[in-house]
Amino acid sequence: MKQIALPFDELNPDRTDDCLIVTPSNAIAFAALGNSASWPGHCALLLGPARSGKSLMARYFSVQSGRVIDDADRLSAEDLFHQWNAAKNSGEALLLVSGKAPGEWNIELPDLRSRIGAAQLLEIGELDDELAEQLLLKFLRDRGTSIGPEALAFVVRRIERSHAAVEDFAKKANALALAEGSAITLPLVRRLMPA
Template identity: 30%
Template sequence: MSQIPLDLPHRAALDREAFFVSASNAEALAMVEAWHDWPAGKLALTGAGGSGKTHLAHVWAAGTGGVVVNAVDLTDADLPGMVDAGAVAVEDVDHLAAMANPRPAEAALFHLHNMLAGAGGKLLVTGKNAPSRWRLTTPDLASRLQAAGIATLGAPDDALIHAVIVKIATDRQLDLDPRLPPFLALRLDRSLASIADALAELDRQALAEQRRVTVPFARQVLSL
């Protein structure tokens, strides 16, 4: 008999130890960790969905004593308090373009940028593409963010895909057959977001059927 799986949240490990370094992200990591030397105290971190931007933003915040906030939440954020932290990571700035009225959030980001600059603080902003493609409606904000240096997380290589499969499985406390990571690495779409979706489905089905996640099970569930 199968059980109804509860959609329980799982906590992803976002510390530096859990950030696997490979050829696809080493350069971006080095630029983020060199935050003392950022020109004008700001950097844009770019990469596809699931490429590790959130993880790296949290690694940076932990190393600087800073804070992480999503761009769409800035209108309700304590901007002076964040400035007092001295370092702020603003995630998904490119998502502001999808808001019905992005101007309040853009205004908050503009003020945060200027307050941090005046206080000698550091600003990390993230998005899928370079700031020049973020379709911001506030020209002064757009020009300031386009002046930031850019660190790009590249397409994941084999080593990173394998490590991400193991990491997500560990985060979800999945009992994986050791043959499964290389099997999945060769067959799943080479997108970290797709890998996360696949592991989530395996987790859900394994809970429902009280099964261990093996190669035959994954082949069946994911139609591989």
């Protein structure tokens, strides 16, 4: 696992989430962002579930080397086609970010559908144990709290394999610990996550 501090200080100095944690679940997609010259048509689709780090990766890419369209599936086909052509005319690589596979997009223009179908596909995989652990530690650290190793291991073994579930659990555990004036211990997490 490696944690990459992203160069966003000049964009928003108050952010606390500007570190992207790279583990096997997202390492291939992250590495491919640095090789946009090899993308077919200089375009890639970055796909992943909610709260999986897509936006952080996209921000990293835009600062480093290219144009990003977040929530690309929500753009009209005409707007998307215009953005595609603008990126091509400027010589920039284009990263389209979405939580949906291209087959779920509403693309009525055959030429655009063909281009998107030929683009490099970068997928953020299912949350692995290493990423679940590191995300939980980060979300708690961002709230000024921590969790003991025994409680951490208990949570990682049982938590739903989604980035949003890990963040939600961190919020609940932190709130309960603050309300009770206690640390985030194994008995506390057992109450939030029955065995």
